[in-house]
Amino acid sequence: xxxxxxxxxxxxxxxxxxxxxxxxxxxxxxxxxxxxxxxxxxxxxxxxxxxxxxxxxxxxxxxxxxxxxxxxxxxxxxxxxxxxxxxxxxxxxxxxxxxxxxxxxxxxxxxxxxxxxxxxxxxxxxxxxxxxxxxxxxxxxxxxxxxxxxxxxxxxxxxxxxxxxxxxxxxxxxxxxxxxxxxxxxxxxxxxxxxxxxxxxxxxxxxxxxxxxxxxxxxxxxxxxxxxxxxxxxxxxxxxxxxxxxxxxxxxxxxxxxxxxxxxxxxxxxxxxxxxxxxxxxxxxxxxxxxxxxxxxxxxxxxxxxxxxxxxxxxx
Ligand code: KIV
Numbered sequence: 001x002x003x004x005x006x007x008x009x010x011x012x013x014x015x016x017x018x019x020x021x022x023x024x025x026x027x028x029x030x031x032x033x034x035x036x037x038x039x040x041x042x043x044x045x046x047x048x049x050x051x052x053x054x055x056x057x058x059x060x061x062x063x064x065x066x067x068x069x070x071x072x073x074x075x076x077x078x079x080x081x082x083x084x085x086x087x088x089x090x091x092x093x094x095x096x097x098x099x100x101x102x103x104x105x106x107x108x109x110x111x112x113x114x115x116x117x118x119x120x121x122x123x124x125x126x127x128x129x130x131x132x133x134x135x136x137x138x139x140x141x142x143x144x145x146x147x148x149x150x151x152x153x154x155x156x157x158x159x160x161x162x163x164x165x166x167x168x169x170x171x172x173x174x175x176x177x178x179x180x181x182x183x184x185x186x187x188x189x190x191x192x193x194x195x196x197x198x199x200x201x202x203x204x205x206x207x208x209x210x211x212x213x214x215x216x217x218x219x220x221x222x223x224x225x226x227x228x229x230x231x232x233x234x235x236x237x238x239x240x241x242x243x244x245x246x247x248x249x250x251x252x253x254x255x256x257x258x259x260x261x262x263x264x265x266x267x268x269x270x271x272x273x274x275x276x277x278x279x280x281x282x283x284x285x286x287x288x289x290x291x292x293x294x295x296x297x298x299x300x301x302x303x304x305x306x307x308x309x310x311x312x313x314x315x316x
Pocket of ligand 1: 062063
């Protein structure tokens with residue numbers, strides 16, 4: 001356990017606290033004003049605090065955590081309970097950003113009632129302020145909206161469809177598929193979606209859909225003309241152990257930084273240079289004296305001859 005001063009729950013006041021809380025309607029207002037929306041994934045308390053304190057508008061507790069945090073091959077295995085666990089950790093950290101929880105594969109692919117019940121859990125049990133669902137599930141979006149749950153849609157390359165798509169391929173590359181994608185995005189917006197993530201689509205397709213949509217588009221691998229951008233945190237800081245996709249920009253190399261810190265720590269332990277005396281707790285002078293006195297009287301006892309020899313051996 002760490003005894004480092006740790007303040008759980010509501011973080012202390014930060015410079016960014018003067019900024020207003022981001023809400024779903026605020027995202028639409030940003031689109032109206034032409035203000036770019038910044039979004040990033042986060043899956044735990046520490047990362048979510050950094051992302052929130054940096055002033056990012058939207059934090060997605062993405063099902064990408066299945067891969068980047070839990071080590072699965074794709075996003076399909078993560079469960080509702082696992083997503084709730086991570087969403088709660090993010091909730092404890094965040095004051096300003098809009099918290100969106102990704103509904104995992106299987107949690108909304110049955111009946112609308114099942115999808116609604118699972119979405120309610122994200123709001124009620126984990127403090128999510130919106131949920132994200134993949135695909136043109138218009139009926140479900142309408143039901144969630146009617147139930148006062150804000151929804152972010154997700155179209156284009158939808159990772160939960162990896163088996164149907166036969167891999168991760170750029171979508172909407174033809175006139176017909178761009179038209180279909182735009183129709184799907186409009187249908188989601190009309191059903192109440194407050195924003196739509198566009199993933200893995202050509203810049204030109206995303207630009208056309210962004211211009212046609214009344215709600216913000218948030219792009220990932222969709223070019224610079226979307227209303228906002230989102231990246232996976234682990235991609236941003238190089239913690240993925242894999243070559244970056246074309247659309248990823250690495251803003252830091254946490255992998256190298258962490259590796260070096262860990263190696264230094266191991267070496268210091270092996271060379272007994274960690275911990276130093278200054279990193280150790282000490283008894284008070286009076287407690288030290290008392291303990292020495294007890295040790296000395298133990299050594300004077302007749303049955304302590306063996307101990308005394310062992311002590312003198314060690315002291316020499
Ligand atoms: O799970 C995730 O990280 C996502 C983003 C890629 C949009 O869905």
